[in-house]
Amino acid sequence: MPSSQTTSHTLGRVLILGGTSEARALAGVLVRDGYDVISSLAGRVKNPALPDGAVRIGGFGGPEGLLDYLRTSDICLVVDATHPFAARISTSAVAACDRGQVPILRLARPGWGSRAAAGSWTWVNNHDEAARAALGESRRVFLTTGRQSIDDFRELNAEFVLLRVVDPPQSALPDTWQVLTSRGPYNLDGERLLLREHRIDTLVTKDSGGALTAAKLDAAGELGVHVIVVRRPEYDESVPQVASTVDAAAWVRRAIAVRR
Incomplete structure (x- = not known):
């Protein structure tokens, strides 16, 4: 050394x-x-x-x-x-x-693929597929795929989209969207409260892995929220x-x- x-x-x-x-x-x-x-x-x-x-x-x-x-x-x-x-x-x-x-x-x-609940999630290959998977029955979406993927989800026909990002988006968003700027780590109590307050029925995320942002998955599982996960490249x-x-x-x- x-x-x-x-x-x-x-x-x-x-x-x-x-x-x-x-x-x-x-x-x-x-x-x-x-x-x-x-x-x-x-x-x-x-x-x-x-x-x-x-x-x-x-x-x-x-x-x-x-x-x-x-x-x-x-x-x-x-x-x-x-x-x-x-x-x-x-x-x-x-x-x-x-x-x-x-x-x-x-x-x-x-990644998060080894988690107990992973088999119940909808796994997709990219953000376009995630957006298509969220269409239809998803009415209130929690979007946590990052600022660079925003354009892939602009056509969601959900009544409400909660977008969580570290830095604010640089372009205007649909009127039905709400931006939450924050940086992890997040805990289970906070994520559970967030999902309940906004009556979220669908969580869209990507297989980032690690513990800093994993609490949202546990909260979604507890509350019966549909989870859509983008696979890693x-x-x-x-x-x-x-x-x-x-x-x-x-x-x-x-x-x-x-x-x-």
């Missing part, structure tokens, strides 16, 4: 593609261990929670831009700890690392993947040790 950032810099820097709680936790562990870490955030959320170590905000300009960054910034390892639905940057990262011969690891929290199976910060940190340490 490196004893200082100076020592680790001679081995190159670790780039964490972040924006998740797992990414922040990993950055904290590696920085405390003395590794030279840069965390990259997409910049889509105002006032994001910042990790320990160096931080860059903004896109790379596709695989070519990321490849150039890897080379000019002396990046020796990449950990893709982005949100499970950030498919574009994940695809770019795999392509750039393949061309630059930079080892890459995927850190992805487990597929990830390149040739890339090693772990589900915990501990395993990701161990991978980094082993990979760095090989370079010493």
Whole structure:
């Protein structure tokens, strides 16, 4: 294990593609261990929670831009700890690392498919399918798929849609929609109260996984709310993947040790 950032810099820097709680936790562990870490955030959320170590905000300009960054910034390892639905940057990262011969690891929290109630949910492949599944009998919808998916649901014929997002939408919404801006974690009591107050009959979400936002699923199950879940996009199976910060940190340490 490196004893200082100076020592680790001679081995190159670790780039964490972040924006998740797992990414922040990993950055904290590696920085405390003395590794030279840069965390990259997409910049889509105002006032994001910042990790320990160096931080860059903004896109790379596709695989070519990321490849150039890897080379000019002396990046020796990449950990893709982005949100499970950030498919574009994940695809770019795999392509750039393949061309630059930079080892890459995927850190992805487990999804919700193993939960006891998952078999009773309506699973769909994308937001368009989720919107179609919510048509018809759904009258009061709780929409938690994020700000970028809003346009896919504008044609819902529900009498009421409660949209929960971190930052306010930048465009006007139908009159039947109400916006709730908040950031997790959420608890069962609060989610149960929210569903009851707004008389929600359908929850539309995506398989983000983790514990920060899972309480809505438990509340929906208790209250008999129909749950529609968007499956995660597929990830390149040739890339090693772990589900915990501990395993990701161990991978980094082993990979760095090989370079010493």
